[in-house]
Amino acid sequence: MCTHPPADEVRRLDKRFKKLDLDDSGELSVDEFMSLPELQQNPLVQRVIDIFDKDGNGEVDFNEFIEGVLQFSVRGTKEQRLRFAFRIYDMDNDGFISNGELFQVLKTMVGTNVEDVQLQQIVDKTIVSADTDGDGRVSYQEFCAVVGGLDFHKNMIVDV
Amino acid sequence: MEDLWVAVLWGMKIWLYLIISLIMVPAMFGFSLGISETYMTILIKTLEWATLKLQKEKADEQTLKTSASNGLIQREDGSMEKELEELRRSRPKPPVGGDFTLSDCFYFSRKGIESIVEDEVTQRFSSEELVSWNLLTRTNNDFEYISLKLTLVYGLGIFVRYCILAPLRITLACIGLTWLVIGTSAVGFLPNSSVKYWLSEWVHVMCYRICARGLSAAIRYHNRENKPKKGGICVANHTTPIDIVILCNDGCYAMVGQVHGGLMGIVQRAMVRSCPHVWFERAEMKDRHLVTKRLKDHVNDKTKLPILIFPEGTCVNNTSVMMFKKGSFEIGATIYPVAIKYDPKFGDAFWNSSKYSMVSYLLRMMTSWALVCNVWYLPAMHQQEGEDAVQFANRVKSAIAHQGGLVDLQWDGGLKRAKVKETFREQQQKKYSNMVVGDESSNSD
Numbered sequence: 226m227c228t229h230p231p232a233d234e235v236r237r238l239d240k241r242f243k244k245l246d247l248d249d250s251g252e253l254s255v256d257e258f259m260s261l262p263e264l265q266q267n268p269l270v271q272r273v274i275d276i277f278d279k280d281g282n283g284e285v286d287f288n289e290f291i292e293g294v295l296q297f298s299v300r301g302t303k304e305q306r307l308r309f310a311f312r313i314y315d316m317d318n319d320g321f322i323s324n325g326e327l328f329q330v331l332k333t334m335v336g337t338n339v340e341d342v343q344l345q346q347i348v349d350k351t352i353v354s355a356d357t358d359g360d361g362r363v364s365y366q367e368f369c370a371v372v373g374g375l376d377f378h379k380n381m382i383v384d385v
Numbered sequence: 386m387e388d389l390w391v392a393v394l395w396g397m398k399i400w401l402y403l404i405i406s407l408i409m410v411p412a413m414f415g416f417s418l419g420i421s422e423t424y425m426t427i428l429i430k431t432l433e434w435a436t437l438k439l440q441k442e443k444a445d446e447q448t449l450k451t452s453a454s455n456g457l458i459q460r461e462d463g464s465m466e467k468e469l470e471e472l473r474r475s476r477p478k479p480p481v482g483g484d485f486t487l488s489d490c491f492y493f494s495r496k497g498i499e500s501i502v503e504d505e506v507t508q509r510f511s512s513e514e515l516v517s518w519n520l521l522t523r524t525n526n527d528f529e530y531i532s533l534k535l536t537l538v539y540g541l542g543i544f545v546r547y548c549i550l551a552p553l554r555i556t557l558a559c560i561g562l563t564w565l566v567i568g569t570s571a572v573g574f575l576p577n578s579s580v581k582y583w584l585s586e587w588v589h590v591m592c593y594r595i596c597a598r599g600l601s602a603a604i605r606y607h608n609r610e611n612k613p614k615k616g617g618i619c620v621a622n623h624t625t626p627i628d629i630v631i632l633c634n635d636g637c638y639a640m641v642g643q644v645h646g647g648l649m650g651i652v653q654r655a656m657v658r659s660c661p662h663v664w665f666e667r668a669e670m671k672d673r674h675l676v677t678k679r680l681k682d683h684v685n686d687k688t689k690l691p692i693l694i695f696p697e698g699t700c701v702n703n704t705s706v707m708m709f710k711k712g713s714f715e716i717g718a719t720i721y722p723v724a725i726k727y728d729p730k731f732g733d734a735f736w737n738s739s740k741y742s743m744v745s746y747l748l749r750m751m752t753s754w755a756l757v758c759n760v761w762y763l764p765a766m767h768q769q770e771g772e773d774a775v776q777f778a779n780r781v782k783s784a785i786a787h788q789g790g791l792v793d794l795q796w797d798g799g800l801k802r803a804k805v806k807e808t809f810r811e812q813q814q815k816k817y818s819n820m821v822v823g824d825e826s827s828n829s830d
Contacts, residue, residue: 241502261507262800263500266809268817269493273501297498313490331485334493336814339822347485347821355487363487372488 234298235291242290252284268334269313276312311368322363324352404556408598413591425603428754431538432730438535485821506796509701511740512733546752550601554751557599565592566655573658585659586637593633600627601755606635611762613638613691613721616684618713621723622785623695624703625736626743627750628725631758638693639683643667661689677716684718691721696778697798702735703727705792709782711774720766722781724789728757739801761788 247257255274264270277285277293285293296305314322314330328348335344355363355371407420568588575581597604612635613619619638621628632638640662644653653664663683669675683689696709703726714720727734732753736746750756763784768777779795786793797803 238502244507245501258501259804261500261504262796262805262809263504263506264497265805266813267493267497267500268810268814269490270497273494273497294498294502297495310488310490310494313494314487330490334489334814335818335821336811338815338818343822351485351487368487372486372491 234295238291238294239287242287250284252286253290254284258285268336269330271333272313272316272330275316276309307369307372308365310372311365314363314368320365322352322368324348324361327352327363401556404553404560408557409560409595413594421598421601421603424601425755425757428731431542432754435535435538438532489817489821505705505792505794506800509705509707509794509796509798510801511702511737512735513702513704513729542754546754551748551752554599554601558596558747558751561592561595561599562652564595565589566652568592569655569659573655582660588659589633589637589656590635593630596630597634600630600750602627602631602634603755603757604631604634605759607759607761609635609762611721611764612636613723613762614719615689615691616687617691617719617721617765618680618684618716619691619693619721619723620696620709620713620781620785621693621725622703622706622789622791623697623700624725624727625700625734625746627734627736627756628695629693631725631760632693632723635760637690639663639690641665641680641692641694643670663692673712677712680713681716681718684716696782699798699801700736700738701798702737703729703791705794706782706786706789707794707796707798709778711778714768714774714778714781717768720777720781722763722766722785724761724763724785724791726759726761726789726791728759731755731757734758759789763788 242253245253245257245260247260255271258270258274259265267273274285277289279289279292295301296309311322312318314327316326316329328345331344331348332341339347352361352363355367357367357370358364565588568591569585572581572585572588575584619632621632629640637660639660640656642653642664644650644664644666653662656662657664661683663679665676665679680692683692694713696711696713697707698710699707701707732750732755734750734756736743741749766777766781766784768774772780783793785791
């Protein structure tokens with residue numbers, strides 16, 4: 226659980242939220258996120274929005290927004306950030322990264338520049354090297370074992 | 386009742402005579418009586434006093450976060466390659482296979498969150514936020530009641546701005562515009578001769594000076610030896626249509642633009658009678674070859690005035706310079722870059738065309754404190770060997786951004802209304818793919 230954020234930060238994020246909410250619906254739709262040019266060029270944008278959207282209604286309301294963003298501030302914990310990164314790959318949120326899920330996410334990151342065969346090879350190798358209990362998929366613990374070491378999670382801090 | 390009418394009319398006559406003698410005549414002949422200077426000194430002193438007061442209060446609460454960019458977040462400025470290298474550095478390199486690791490997604494997620502919280506592009510399309518309040522209602526974002534004195538000064542400010550300055554400025558602006566139309570039409574009747582050109586320049590500059598007074602503009606020109614010469618193209622960063630008034634106060638330019646109807650159309654037609662401007666019909670603007678040809682013809686005629694172009698194509702909020710469209714850089718003429726920087730303390734010059742119409746924008750300008758800006762004339766630039774128009778445009782853009790203290794962005798100002806092209810995302814994907822599989826060629830199998 227992150228500590229309570231100061232009113233200042235919440236106020237600024239509130240202003241930002243209102244600015245992004247073009248139709249004043251109180252929730253951010255995918256289109257409203259996509260109005261940001263920098264986000265339009267980011268291949269992982271759909272995954273990020275899906276993770277923000279905790280209740281799965283396709284839109285991000287203010288609480289989801291604050292929670293989502295603050296995970297990335299200095300106030301967030303290492304655990305939260307690793308969970309977020311895990312969720313990027315774990316598309317159906319079942320607690321495991323399957324071969325198919327990793328393939329799909331990697332595909333959005335490389336686009337048409339890598340052939341499917343080659344991509345599948347990369348996916349297979351990654352799963353094999355990370356999958357220590359041999360069930361063919363990567364669990365959260367196995368994921369942390371690969372990336373949780375050292376200071377990887379520090380690269381995810383957004384200084385709000 | 387009669388007496389009242391007589392008194393009102395008499396008052397208005399005095400008002401007009403005062404304006405003409407104290408403001409118009411000096412403006413016409415280019416000297417100053419020192420009235421605006423005194424006003425500006427008083428204004429600066431008042432704003433400094435207000436800032437000190439605000440800071441004293443805030444110092445107790447310690448909530449003012451000083452950041453150079455006044456932004457919400459700090460950004461990592463590394464490129465994709467650099468950051469992914471860092472992410473991968475501290476783990477053992479796999480014996481075979483592409484260089485992909487599960488932590489690669491960190492980079493994209495972080496960039497995504499950064500953009501969500503504060504992006505470099507959309508913040509340029511709305512007014513800059515001030516670090517400390519300048520006693521205008523419209524810039525009062527977060528500031529609360531501080532003290533009675535401050536509120537009184539603020540109230541006095543409102544009275545001065547709306548009841549004294551605004552009518553004065555509106556009168557001046559109207560006089561300036563009418564004079565422009567009449568003057569240029571009159572000059573247009575003369576046969577082509579050097580006298581006509583001299584008169585036309587004088588009429589243009591004079592009317593723009595009156596308009597500048599109408600906005601209480603305090604302009605400082607730097608490096609005037611680099612002023613644009615005939616047969617060249619002058620490019621500048623674009624914040625507001627008032628940029629034209631600012632630049633034309635110090636010289637005559639040929640304008641480029643679309644033919645409008647209504648009031649603007651009348652002004653345009655009058656102006657083109659006295660000296661050649663380049664006005665396009667709406668349909669003609671789509672034909673790039675036609676546009677280029679006409680501009681080329683104008684530039685090649687060495688007797689014609691330098692063309693004034695704003696390559697950004699749209700108004701941006703004066704904190705950055707956005708992508709320059711390459712059209713004007715393909716003509717092959719000498720480019721004279723000019724950097725314009727407004728001081729936001731005295732009034733926000735940015736025209737947010739989606740929020741305010743032209744008229745309400747002008748009214749806002751006339752009820753600000755003043756319009757203070759710096760204009761830097763940069764040395765002329767030419768297209769170099771082996772440089773294409775886009776590179777040339779970027780070079781000029783960097784020079785302007787550097788001089789004006791603005792952020793140099795690659796983004797297109799047209800993104801105000803349009804979507805990003807798919808190619809940007811494809812570029813990112815390509816770059817990343819290179820990192821993932823690019824190393825394969827060096828592997829043994």
